[in-house]
Amino acid sequence: MHVKRFQDAGPYEAPNHFGCHGLRLQGFEESGPKNQWIGFSQFLPGGGAGPDSTPFEKVYVVLEGEMTVIVDGAETVLYKMDSCTIPPNEVRKIENRSNDTCKMLVVIPYSPEPKVEA
Template identity: 60%
Template structure:
């Protein structure tokens, strides 16, 4: 068992994200998960990511606030405790269109080693 305290979470720069602070909660450390990692992102009002895609699937769980997600010409809003699955290769754009901070968990597999 490994307990990683929130106070130990390291910030990281998420590519193509703006007005966002991201922290790695689990993964990329000795004794951590072997197949995936978990992060926590805080999006300021107007903050977001994309449009872009990833070669790996990902899951978002919105903890607070409301996030607008655009995929393939469709736009949906996700709020507290909603989960969003983004398949590998799917172009997505996310944006916080409200005045509250959005906090979400992201879980995704490790990048493939080349």
């Protein structure tokens, strides 16, 4: 078992995010998870990310507050304990349109190892 205390979670900068403070709860430790890492994102009012996509899927879980997820012009508001899966290469934008901080867990697989040609 690998335990990591919240007080030991280090910050990370997520590309194309704004008004956001991210902490890495699990991942990238030698004895940590081997398939994915877990982030804790705190989005201030007006904060968000995108539009962009990644070559791998990710899962968002809203713990507090609300987050608007925009895909192909369609908007979906996620509330406390709602979650969604963003498929690989799907362009999405997220916006905290509320006056409260949105706290969200993000589950992301590790990037595939680059193929080395002999």
